[in-house]
Amino acid sequence: MSEVVHTDHHDEHDHGPEKGLLRWLYTTNHKDIGTLYLWFSFLMLFIGGALALVIRTELFQPGLQFIEPAFFNQMTTNHGLIMVFGAIMPAFVGLANWLIPMQVGAPDMALPRMNNLSFWILPFAFGMMISTFFMDGGGPNFGWTFYAPLSTTYGPPSTTYFIFAVHLMGASSIMGSINIIATILNMRAPGMTLMKMPLFVWTWLITAFLLIAVMPVLAGAVTMMLFDIHFGTSFFNAAGGGDPVMFQHIFWFFGHPEVYIMILPAFGIVSHILPAFARKPLFGYTSMVWAVASIAVLSFVVWAHHMFTVGMPLFGQAFFMGATMVIAIPTGVKVFNWIATMWRGSMTFETPMLFAVAFVILFTMGGFSGLMLAIVPADYQYHDTYFVVAHFHYVLVPGALFSIIAAVYFWFPKWTGKMYNESLGKLHFWLSFIGVNITFFPQHFSGLAGMPRRIPDYALQFADFNMISSVGAFIFGFSQLFFLYVLINGIRSGKAADGLSWEGAKGLEWTLPSPAPYHSFTQPPKVS
Amino acid sequence: MASAAGPDQSVYYVPAQGWYPVWLAFGFMLLVTGFASVLNMQKTGGSADWTQSLIGFAIVAFVFFRWFAKVIQENAEGYNNAQLKKSYVWGMGWFIFSEVMFFAAFFGALFYVRMWVVPWLGGEGSKGIVGDYLYPEFEATWPVVSNPNPEIFENPGQSMAPPTLGSAWLTYLPFMNTVILLSSSVTVHMAHMAINTQERGKLAGWLGFTVLLGIIFLGLQVFEYYEAYAHMGLTLSSGIYGSTFFILTGFHGFHVTMGTVILLIQFFRVLKGHFKEHDCFGFESASWYWHFVDVVWVGLFIFVYVL
Amino acid sequence: MNTLKSISIKGMFVAFLVSVSSMLLADELNLRPGVTEISRSVYDLHNLILLICVVIGVVVYGVMFISMYFHRKSRGHEAAQFDDNHTLEIAWTVIPTLILVGMFIPSYGVLKEIYNTDNAEMTVEVRGYQWKWQYKYVDEDYNNSFSFFSNLATPRAQIKNRQVKTETYLLEVDEPLRIPANRKVKFLVTAEDVIHAWWVPDFGIKRDAVPGIINELWAIVPEPGTYRGQCTELCGKDHGFMPIVVEVLPEREFDLWYQDKVAEKIALDQSTKTQTDTEFLTVSSGG
Numbered sequence A: 001m002s003e004v005v006h007t008d009h010h011d012e013h014d015h016g017p018e019k020g021l022l023r024w025l026y027t028t029n030h031k032d033i034g035t036l037y038l039w040f041s042f043l044m045l046f047i048g049g050a051l052a053l054v055i056r057t058e059l060f061q062p063g064l065q066f067i068e069p070a071f072f073n074q075m076t077t078n079h080g081l082i083m084v085f086g087a088i089m090p091a092f093v094g095l096a097n098w099l100i101p102m103q104v105g106a107p108d109m110a111l112p113r114m115n116n117l118s119f120w121i122l123p124f125a126f127g128m129m130i131s132t133f134f135m136d137g138g139g140p141n142f143g144w145t146f147y148a149p150l151s152t153t154y155g156p157p158s159t160t161y162f163i164f165a166v167h168l169m170g171a172s173s174i175m176g177s178i179n180i181i182a183t184i185l186n187m188r189a190p191g192m193t194l195m196k197m198p199l200f201v202w203t204w205l206i207t208a209f210l211l212i213a214v215m216p217v218l219a220g221a222v223t224m225m226l227f228d229i230h231f232g233t234s235f236f237n238a239a240g241g242g243d244p245v246m247f248q249h250i251f252w253f254f255g256h257p258e259v260y261i262m263i264l265p266a267f268g269i270v271s272h273i274l275p276a277f278a279r280k281p282l283f284g285y286t287s288m289v290w291a292v293a294s295i296a297v298l299s300f301v302v303w304a305h306h307m308f309t310v311g312m313p314l315f316g317q318a319f320f321m322g323a324t325m326v327i328a329i330p331t332g333v334k335v336f337n338w339i340a341t342m343w344r345g346s347m348t349f350e351t352p353m354l355f356a357v358a359f360v361i362l363f364t365m366g367g368f369s370g371l372m373l374a375i376v377p378a379d380y381q382y383h384d385t386y387f388v389v390a391h392f393h394y395v396l397v398p399g400a401l402f403s404i405i406a407a408v409y410f411w412f413p414k415w416t417g418k419m420y421n422e423s424l425g426k427l428h429f430w431l432s433f434i435g436v437n438i439t440f441f442p443q444h445f446s447g448l449a450g451m452p453r454r455i456p457d458y459a460l461q462f463a464d465f466n467m468i469s470s471v472g473a474f475i476f477g478f479s480q481l482f483f484l485y486v487l488i489n490g491i492r493s494g495k496a497a498d499g500l501s502w503e504g505a506k507g508l509e510w511t512l513p514s515p516a517p518y519h520s521f522t523q524p525p526k527v528s
Numbered sequence B: 001m002a003s004a005a006g007p008d009q010s011v012y013y014v015p016a017q018g019w020y021p022v023w024l025a026f027g028f029m030l031l032v033t034g035f036a037s038v039l040n041m042q043k044t045g046g047s048a049d050w051t052q053s054l055i056g057f058a059i060v061a062f063v064f065f066r067w068f069a070k071v072i073q074e075n076a077e078g079y080n081n082a083q084l085k086k087s088y089v090w091g092m093g094w095f096i097f098s099e100v101m102f103f104a105a106f107f108g109a110l111f112y113v114r115m116w117v118v119p120w121l122g123g124e125g126s127k128g129i130v131g132d133y134l135y136p137e138f139e140a141t142w143p144v145v146s147n148p149n150p151e152i153f154e155n156p157g158q159s160m161a162p163p164t165l166g167s168a169w170l171t172y173l174p175f176m177n178t179v180i181l182l183s184s185s186v187t188v189h190m191a192h193m194a195i196n197t198q199e200r201g202k203l204a205g206w207l208g209f210t211v212l213l214g215i216i217f218l219g220l221q222v223f224e225y226y227e228a229y230a231h232m233g234l235t236l237s238s239g240i241y242g243s244t245f246f247i248l249t250g251f252h253g254f255h256v257t258m259g260t261v262i263l264l265i266q267f268f269r270v271l272k273g274h275f276k277e278h279d280c281f282g283f284e285s286a287s288w289y290w291h292f293v294d295v296v297w298v299g300l301f302i303f304v305y306v307l
Numbered sequence C: 001m002n003t004l005k006s007i008s009i010k011g012m013f014v015a016f017l018v019s020v021s022s023m024l025l026a027d028e029l030n031l032r033p034g035v036t037e038i039s040r041s042v043y044d045l046h047n048l049i050l051l052i053c054v055v056i057g058v059v060v061y062g063v064m065f066i067s068m069y070f071h072r073k074s075r076g077h078e079a080a081q082f083d084d085n086h087t088l089e090i091a092w093t094v095i096p097t098l099i100l101v102g103m104f105i106p107s108y109g110v111l112k113e114i115y116n117t118d119n120a121e122m123t124v125e126v127r128g129y130q131w132k133w134q135y136k137y138v139d140e141d142y143n144n145s146f147s148f149f150s151n152l153a154t155p156r157a158q159i160k161n162r163q164v165k166t167e168t169y170l171l172e173v174d175e176p177l178r179i180p181a182n183r184k185v186k187f188l189v190t191a192e193d194v195i196h197a198w199w200v201p202d203f204g205i206k207r208d209a210v211p212g213i214i215n216e217l218w219a220i221v222p223e224p225g226t227y228r229g230q231c232t233e234l235c236g237k238d239h240g241f242m243p244i245v246v247e248v249l250p251e252r253e254f255d256l257w258y259q260d261k262v263a264e265k266i267a268l269d270q271s272t273k274t275q276t277d278t279e280f281l282t283v284s285s286g287g
């Protein structure tokens, strides 16, 4: 491991990477790092998914069958945390790493070594978090929202580790975002003005801004927790003049932008796939950019819609209800633009397109239930029931996760130089589509019927919905194992892919050969 | 082609793979897990073992040192073209923005507590019932020198509130610190000017002076904390006033410490002859950071001490 | 292959319509109307918003499915190349805005009503504990107030599947909260340890119980009966096992019960007092 003093002379640029494990540990290459992020998030999807399956198994029938309530809470908490911070976010960062340099015509990310650091923090952070399961008192068990004082005064000893794990994840996200912003603002090919940037790049630019703005606030929140636990402060304790609800304000100031962090890149992805398979330019590019920007700005002033039941003053309730409803307008603009893109196109439905279309349909459903949740008096009935669970899984699973899967299929040939098997891909889609709806649609009903979230056992009137939901969860989980098979099969024995793998695909990345060369654009291309 | 003329300036330099990042990540992990176990031990009354976090810290410090040395060396060898330097500038700018948001969380907590929570607990405002029903004794004042439940959170004897205007301000320690820190912003700026004119002596002088001011500031703050704990009964656990006071000034103080160390490193680099006219990113970013720390202090002075 | 595709696309559409309309039609799939004026307004509001969403959904998905059906390459459809249309874009910004304003106004009306805690005829303090509720009937006069705990009554054997589950499984308590019908009851909701949330779906009210903080809530229940709810804020291990049961009594009956409770409490106070008194006496005489 002698120090690598030799610098990378550009006449070596066409040489491939070095071989072996060290390539992955030491790499500074955006494609390698993108690959690491993507496989890491896939692993986390399986772990988080396995926890979800434990939850669904316990909830298959009323009564306590398999696990104890204390363990159930750890399952719920870590499922949420792992999916949000381990699966969805790193997957988007992985896509950003792979695609942004290619889409803006850059040789690599702006700060390649820091890029590697951003990734490698993650396995350590999640290692820490998962190891808490084996500590005295168990792992985090206070929900992914870790409200004080359940997470402070009443938290298990492992909370301290959890807090530092969150700090590390935050540092990773912030550095990743700084890198992405610097790449986008500084490394575009000559001629690529901001309003010529591909939408995936635009959405990530705005997402990165959101991340840099809110991850430090999360860090602040867990820091205050740390002080309340170990140094006797009273931020979240009314006896000392603080307020438990203040924790929620700070958490959701981070948390609401966070959920848009998990959807804006998805908007970008879909805005690439729909035009490619409709063989028609994206409708309303400019309004798309504005819509994303307005969603991002609005996301800072709606946080308290997660807290309608904490007892805010009337004026506050009304303000946050109104502000939340306004978000439907720019989001609607996006949905309408997508449909106008499809309208009078010449569509084919390969796997990426199927996932993208399902995204538009099912995300919109999740949006509708979101709008219902925004209506304060109605939210008094929905809040903390499975209706909320149904809402956010509709925007997260067939929303964020489907967009990621769509992106993987769409750019798979560019990454690997191979084509996946189309029939298998379609089969994967239909299994997932059916599975996801069987899992989460009935949860609307159990929620409306009054089933609270985060309970290991429930009253008898919720039994049927839960049984259906559990069956769906296993179908959906199985189909993601099948996805793994489709990918490996494609990498091993797929047909060789062309540079322009899809007839209708547009953008700089498609001007490169498949697989894309190790250093994307050593000389910047010209964009007219 | 890499020729005698040095690296090609039209190519964006992508560094070869290297060991710094993984080791840094590993060091961070050791550091924080070690620290977490120390905290947990202390809480349960066990004896704390610092070894692991110290090893972690050593790794972090070592890697940082090598990493920055490497970047400096690359720049000296001419690998960093104008575009790459701009990446560094963007990077530092957004990093400072993230720090702004970190402080925003604590300032937000302060504002929320002062504008809403304390009045409610004192029986005022739209949720005055809280105070009327649960804390009939408690009165809403800021600074909170008497807590809603003094049995759990002991009342601080005194607050850091300023004297009424007049000559007493000259001996009001936070005011002195404000003057010191504001001057240090000026001195670091003077040093920057001296780089652009390449007056090395002045540069070293102003920069050294800035570091000195930073150290004095920290010294005074340590003294202030000592007074708070030893004579004023104002501690982290004396209710929300102590909590917000120490977390805001404490994290600020931590940032001043970092800033001072960074400036000190720049000072040594100056002595080694680094920093050319308009090629002094290391120095510039240190000075931006310093200005930022300064601005935060002004916010602190106004909202934590004076108002 | 083509027919397969069009069948599956149609299938998706039909499945959507069926599920949505069934939700509107079948009562057991929808929110419950509840028994108070508030809960009914909330129910109406819910139906209104749901209906608006369904209508928008039908239009949006309709256009989408038409496009997916007709504008396919396999049907030989050539791609048009337009990429904007300002009239349309303005329309689909303005119309949703108007719809949203239309939703906001009635919502705000209901919300204001819920926030009106004036003129309550009695006050009950609701206090959440890990993992039970305490109800305290608050009165200026100490001798006219009393309190008790309300614990889960479902036997462990049922939870562990060793016994057949009864109909009120997990929704039954040893002593329910009792309130009178037709009187405005104010609840002061708080907690002892962590945050809980007090929810009775049929009253249409839910509020977090935050330690050290008081939240106000009220209800007027016209119909006597037994109403059940659950804690709805994660509060630790037994969050799923702290139900809420409210028995609404006819006014006369309630008043009688109240008197009994007060008498019981006074008697208890007295007996504990005399007990300690005698203890004191024995100790002193013995010494």
Ligand code: HEA
Binding pocket: A145, A259, A260, A262, A263, A305, A306, A324, A325, A327, A328, A329, A331, A332, A333, A335, A363, A364, A365, A366, A367, A368, A369, A370, A371, A373, A374, A375, A379, A382, A383, A384, A388, A391, A392, A395, A396, A399, A400, C053, C056, C060, C096, C097, C099, C100
């Ligand atoms: C990707 C993530 C994501 C996204 C995109 C959204 C989008 C939205 N969410 Fe959601 N939400 C979550 C993730 C997300 N949410 C999560 C994780 C939680 C729970 C957290 C927890 O407690 O654990 C949550 C919870 C949550 C709540 C709190 C519920 C409660 O706890 O009581 C609320 C309340 O207002 C809400 C509202 C909304 C709204 C209004 C939108 C809007 O952005 C939706 C806008 C979209 C549309 C409306 C559809 C398309 C528009 C049209 C076709 C135009 C025409 C339409 C009309 C005029 C109606 N969400």
Ligand code: HEA
Binding pocket: A045, A046, A047, A048, A049, A050, A052, A053, A055, A056, A076, A077, A079, A080, A081, A083, A084, A088, A142, A143, A144, A145, A389, A393, A396, A397, A401, A439, A453, A454, A455, A473, A476, A477, A478, A480, A481
């Ligand atoms: C961010 C994205 C995300 C994703 C993708 C998912 C995916 C899923 N989620 Fe979840 N979920 C959340 C985010 C997400 N969730 C959040 C934030 C919460 C709130 C947490 C809280 O309350 O604090 C939550 C809560 C939550 C609940 C409520 C728990 C409760 O309130 O007690 C349930 C219950 O059904 C659930 C189910 C599922 C299911 C069945 C899936 C399925 O989509 C998963 C599909 C499964 C797989 C993809 C795995 C496949 C694996 C195998 C087949 C086994 C092989 C195993 C190995 C090789 C190890 N989720």
Ligand code: CUA
Binding pocket: C128, C129, C131, C195, C196, C197, C231, C232, C233, C234, C235, C236, C238, C239, C240, C242
């Ligand atoms: Cu009490 Cu949940």
Ligand SMILES: [Cu+2]
Binding pocket: A255, A256, A259, A302, A303, A305, A306
């Ligand atoms: Cu939100």
